[in-house]
Amino acid sequence: MEPLNLIESFVLSAEHLSFSAAARRLGLTPAAVSKNVARLETSLGLRLFQRSTRKLTLTTEGEKLLREVAAPFTALQDAFAGAAVQDGRPAGTLKVSLGLAFGREYLVPLLGEFLEHYPAIVPDWHFDNRPVDLIADGFDVAIGGGIELTPGIVARELARTHVIVAASPAYMATRTMPRHPSELSAFDGIVRRSSTTGRLRAWTLQNHVGEQYQAECRTRMIFDDPEAIAHAAMHGQGVAFLPMPHAAPWLASGALMRLLPAWYADQGPISIYYPNKKLLPARTRVFIDFVVDAFRKQKLAAKFDGR
Structure with missing residues (x-):
């Protein structure tokens, strides 16, 4: 289930452009969410976010990944919830x-x-x-x-x-x-x-x-x-x-x-x-x-x- 956890941290961070907002959804600390995203980036060999002290923005690769995984991830969440x-x-x-x-x-x-x-x-x-x-x-x-x-x-x-x-x-x-x-x-x-x-x-x-x-x-x-x-x-x-x-x-x-x-x-x-x-x-x-x-x-x- 670890890859799913990393994807979940990425999707929620991308939807809200905030590690803090994603952390509130997941019941984690912002640092833990950031670490999950970093591990996903390392695993894929891609940089998914541009980070600064003021804001979080998706890279081109991050936008592409979000388009590809958002719908399947939501469907999977719904299936888990229904079960x-x-x-x-x-x-x-x-x-x-x-x-x-x-x-x-x-x-x-x-x-x-x-x-x-x-x-x-x-x-x-x-x-x-x-x-x-x-x-x-x-x-x-x-x-x-x-x-x-x-x-x-x-x-x-x-x-x-x-x-x-x-x-x-x-x-x-x-x-x-x-x-x-x-x-x-x-x-x-x-x-x-x-x-x-x-x-x-x-x-x-x-x-x-x-x-x-x-x-x-x-x-x-x-x-x-x-x-x-x-x-x-x-x-x-x-x-x-x-x-x-x-x-x-x-x-x-x-x-x-x-x-x-x-x-x-x-x-x-x-x-x-x-x-x-x-x-x-x-x-x-x-x-x-x-x-x-x-x-x-x-x-x-x-x-x-x-x-």
């Missing part, structure tokens, strides 16, 4: 990316039932609110929103989500309920800073008759995590614009109350993302089907709908 079964059941490590609070609230509770059906699968879950690169980072699946649909990635929509306005009953006890988004300017706001752009999020609310209004509160505090915003709102620190997946449990418990129930903002879909392959690994295929079925059974699409 990853134990006692006739899907097996292997399942690497999944999902948001911190969303994953904890809605996906972790599903693990018990999933593992009862597929005990040979080992979940390797990574909780992060930042969008990931499935291909570069080697994920089998990502669940969330806002992930760029780069070539080779498929998105299967699970639910539409909406942002609503909420506050604690204690905060509203001495205040008059707003009747229009323009009245929110008189309230303290727990504002969200985008973790990707660094900008403060502004929400344009809409209602059922098509009216729109860019709603703003007095900025009282700034967080970059929606779950932290929900908890600050529950502690009476102000008004929060919350995605329904984060607001729903607290609205149901009464810890938060919805303001302006006729108004909402569309946040787009929550989807399950995975590489577009002719032969998905069995562990990936059964996990996708399980999550889609769980969303349907638990009627999560309706729960996340703020309209």
